[in-house]
Amino acid sequence: MAVTQKQVAELAKVSQAAVSLALSPEGRKTLSPQTVDAVEAAARALGYRANRAAQALKSGRTLTIGCVVPDLTNPFYPSLIRGVREVVEAHDYDIVIYDSEGSPDRERRFIDWAQAGRVDGVIGAFFYLRVPDFLPLIDGGISISRIEISKKVGGALPIDNIYVDNHAASIAAADFLLDKGYESLGIVSGPGEPSAVRVRGFEGRAKSRGAKIETAMAKSLNEEGGFAAACELIGGSDRPRAIFAVNDYMAIGALHALHSNGVRVPDEVAVIGFDDIPVASLAYPPLTTVSQPQAEIGRRAAQCLLSRLDGGEDGPGTAHELAYRIVERSST
Amino acid sequence: MAVTQKQVAELAKVSQAAVSLALSPEGRKTLSPQTVDAVEAAARALGYRANRAAQALKSGRTLTIGCVVPDLTNPFYPSLIRGVREVVEAHDYDIVIYDSEGSPDRERRFIDWAQAGRVDGVIGAFFYLRVPDFLPLIDGGISISRIEISKKVGGALPIDNIYVDNHAASIAAADFLLDKGYESLGIVSGPGEPSAVRVRGFEGRAKSRGAKIETAMAKSLNEEGGFAAACELIGGSDRPRAIFAVNDYMAIGALHALHSNGVRVPDEVAVIGFDDIPVASLAYPPLTTVSQPQAEIGRRAAQCLLSRLDGGEDGPGTAHELAYRIVERSST
Numbered sequence: 001m002a003v004t005q006k007q008v009a010e011l012a013k014v015s016q017a018a019v020s021l022a023l024s025p026e027g028r029k030t031l032s033p034q035t036v037d038a039v040e041a042a043a044r045a046l047g048y049r050a051n052r053a054a055q056a057l058k059s060g061r062t063l064t065i066g067c068v069v070p071d072l073t074n075p076f077y078p079s080l081i082r083g084v085r086e087v088v089e090a091h092d093y094d095i096v097i098y099d100s101e102g103s104p105d106r107e108r109r110f111i112d113w114a115q116a117g118r119v120d121g122v123i124g125a126f127f128y129l130r131v132p133d134f135l136p137l138i139d140g141g142i143s144i145s146r147i148e149i150s151k152k153v154g155g156a157l158p159i160d161n162i163y164v165d166n167h168a169a170s171i172a173a174a175d176f177l178l179d180k181g182y183e184s185l186g187i188v189s190g191p192g193e194p195s196a197v198r199v200r201g202f203e204g205r206a207k208s209r210g211a212k213i214e215t216a217m218a219k220s221l222n223e224e225g226g227f228a229a230a231c232e233l234i235g236g237s238d239r240p241r242a243i244f245a246v247n248d249y250m251a252i253g254a255l256h257a258l259h260s261n262g263v264r265v266p267d268e269v270a271v272i273g274f275d276d277i278p279v280a281s282l283a284y285p286p287l288t289t290v291s292q293p294q295a296e297i298g299r300r301a302a303q304c305l306l307s308r309l310d311g312g313e314d315g316p317g318t319a320h321e322l323a324y325r326i327v328e329r330s331s332t
Numbered sequence: 333m334a335v336t337q338k339q340v341a342e343l344a345k346v347s348q349a350a351v352s353l354a355l356s357p358e359g360r361k362t363l364s365p366q367t368v369d370a371v372e373a374a375a376r377a378l379g380y381r382a383n384r385a386a387q388a389l390k391s392g393r394t395l396t397i398g399c400v401v402p403d404l405t406n407p408f409y410p411s412l413i414r415g416v417r418e419v420v421e422a423h424d425y426d427i428v429i430y431d432s433e434g435s436p437d438r439e440r441r442f443i444d445w446a447q448a449g450r451v452d453g454v455i456g457a458f459f460y461l462r463v464p465d466f467l468p469l470i471d472g473g474i475s476i477s478r479i480e481i482s483k484k485v486g487g488a489l490p491i492d493n494i495y496v497d498n499h500a501a502s503i504a505a506a507d508f509l510l511d512k513g514y515e516s517l518g519i520v521s522g523p524g525e526p527s528a529v530r531v532r533g534f535e536g537r538a539k540s541r542g543a544k545i546e547t548a549m550a551k552s553l554n555e556e557g558g559f560a561a562a563c564e565l566i567g568g569s570d571r572p573r574a575i576f577a578v579n580d581y582m583a584i585g586a587l588h589a590l591h592s593n594g595v596r597v598p599d600e601v602a603v604i605g606f607d608d609i610p611v612a613s614l615a616y617p618p619l620t621t622v623s624q625p626q627a628e629i630g631r632r633a634a635q636c637l638l639s640r641l642d643g644g645e646d647g648p649g650t651a652h653e654l655a656y657r658i659v660e661r662s663s664t
Contacts, residue, residue: 064445072410072429073610079405081431094445096428097404099413113396113426118450223614256614278405282555282588284616 012042068124083298104128145301160304169324170201186240226253248273286329344374400456415630436460477633492636501656502533518572558585580605618661
């Protein structure tokens with residue numbers, strides 16, 4: 001029934017051992033490119049599919065990367081994970097995803113889960129775990145790339161950090177609105193450290209430039225939260241002229257709150273979001289936002305991980321800053 | 333540093349063996365409720381956290397459930413997974429998620445991955461795999477609940493099916509629009525079997541009731557796809573009076589296409605979606621749609637799985653139909 005390595009070897013006119021090597025990420029490096037090409041052509045022609053599970057068992061590796069994200073319902077994270085996938089798939093890794101739902105307890109459960117030799121590497125956006133929490137993984141030989149929100153430097157531990165400077169990006173958002181002449185500002189915020197960092201950056205800059213500013217805190221970081229917080233901001237006697245939402249998902253909820261209350265965007269109230277999720281450009285009106293390169297963050301995190309997993313890199317942690325940019329659309 | 337089972341045993345005044353049993357899902361059943369209560373109270377008081385990984389290794393179980401979905405960027409699936417989580421978490425299972433991205437090859441890769449003893453059970457929405465493809469998992473003692481889109485009956489294999497009758501639901505969508513007096517209809521569709529089933533139901537009914545109908549096929553099942561397909565429908569000389577999009581994500585893209593072309597919704601063109609994802613009620617205007625109970629689908633799939641994993645159920649597959657309903661908002 002199934003095509004065997006022996007048949008592939010016969011068609012490729014190489015030894016069975018060469019086939020076995022050619023079909024493993026490690027073994028491949030020991031062969032000539034011609035041999036690898038011949039084996040791959042024969043495998044394709046015969047429809048051969050490696051028994052990856054057996055390979056993994058034999059090598060003591062799982063060929064699996066765990067991605068931990070705080071909120072799968074926010075399209076930011078699926079976009080980031082697709083970036084990871086683009087890079088690791090070519091190296092024959094599978095990705096499994098763990099949704100911590102922004103809970104400290106679930107973040108810790110993930111560490112428990114992962115340390116049982118279930119993944120070779122971890123790419124994660126953790127809200128609560130600190131460096132010592134990762135020691136069980138490091139001790140177990142599991143490589144780690146962290147998605148961060150603030151400036152980092154490389155550390156002694158082999159944990160790589162990939163980040164966009166959220167503080168600076170939020171300052172840029174404040175400057176953008178103030179430079180456009182909007183002088184009374186509202187913030188739609190929610191729980192968690194990323195929101196807090198963005199609020200601090202935006203609010204600090206707005207105050208230092210003498211703007212009037214008010215913040216509404218939502219219970220959740222999604223559209224429902226953005227809707228509720230925006231209603232609070234526009235319900236008062238002193239409606240802000242522009243709103244900064246700490247993520248696009250909340251900004252879209254804020255847009256809806258404005259529509260529902262008959263407030264014209266941007267003529268009466270302007271809105272700027274944060275992230276540039278795919279739907280931002282399709283919002284009504286299309287959303288001005290602080291863009292973070294989701295897929296690029298995922299790709300970079302994956303490249304760092306692969307250089308440790310397959311590339312022999314075993315030095316201390318590195319830090320990689322990626323650029324944000326303001327994408328101006330019609331909501332401001 | 334860490335609290336040990338010995339300390340828990342001392343406080344609970346039971347043997348260490350009883351603590352060990354009380355803290356495992358299987359062992360618990362062999363103890364008296366009083367003993368379990370005493371151990372749990374002591375564990376809480378001391379802040380004891382079981383080494384779940386070690387437990388799992390010892391019992392030969394992974395305490396992990398794999399969820400396979402075809403598109404994590406569509407909020408339908410994260411909502412469904414949260415329903416799974418609500419049920420399985422109380423039973424101390426972790427969930428890992430695998431995004432097949434609607435690719436037959438990735439669906440098969442998941443089977444390869446899962447059969448290496450990495451999960452105790454699988455909950456999945458598979459577009460391409462057929463029953464025989466699951467035999468390696470069944471042989472490996474891995475339980476399976478499938479999320480389906482059409483009427484199913486229980487089968488000989490121990491695979492449970494949870495479904496909403498998408499064909500009937502699409503007929504209901506056609507009746508809803510036609511009963512409102514919209515007689516020329518457009519369909520925004522895309523690749524894959526669920527779309528095809530929905531188109532067949534809607535189109536069949538519309539034709540049998542004498543409506544004019546036109547279909548635009550998008551390349552992708554997301555907002556970009558919905559935008560492009562809707563532009564195609566309204567670009568012709570004979571614009572439809574109402575549009576049925578095969579999912580809400582595409583319907584929201586269609587709404588944006590209408591806004592961008594200065595077409596008023598619903599006065600000039602009405603729109604109905606399918607799924608009732610959380611954002612549907614926050615679309616502009618709020619989206620009329622065929623609601624599928626995402627969290628309930630997830631919960632039911634999880635309950636079926638748990639009755640096989642922990643409840644001793646080992647009979648043939650069962651089938652569970654959940655109800656759809658039309659949720660009327662302002663887009664029709």
